[in-house]
Amino acid sequence: MGKPRVFVDSSVIVAALLSSSGGSYYLLTLLRDQFEFVTNQYVLLELEELLQGKFYKHIDMQNKLFLLLGVAHIKVQAFPSRKEINKLGKIISKKDAPILTGALAESALLVTLDNEFLTAKVSGYALKHGLKIVKPKDLIEQRRW
Secondary structure: OOOOEEEEOHHHHHHHHHOOOOHHHHHHHOOHHHOEEEEEHHHHHHHHHHHHOOOOOOOHHHHHHHHHHHHOOOEEEOOOOHHHHHHHOOOOOOOOHHHHHHHHHHOOEEEOOOHHHHOHHHHHHHHHOOOEEEOHHHHHHHHOO
């Protein structure tokens, strides 16, 4: 049995970049061998926009991002198709539809700090399609023995 495939949202990556003592960092670095982490090109674009916009004064974050992606062995999927994104635009906001689409494509779990993914409508839809949505803390607690 292989490792669980976990889609990582940009909120988790940003949290890991900002704090090396938080759950997101712990999950992506210390528990990296327990999971197969994936994200998609949309998330990377979102991260790039955040680093150039909101975090433009934090010059070192770009370097930290590349290090984190490597350390956590995060694989990057292609952009989801426009058709798939539009379909999920009825379930979740247009800006988050590419993330949900990517997670549904090949992952068992979506780890996020974005509460929009945790609404009954979105999480119920995801569960019906074989995807569980959790926060980093919940995933860490589930893996403790």
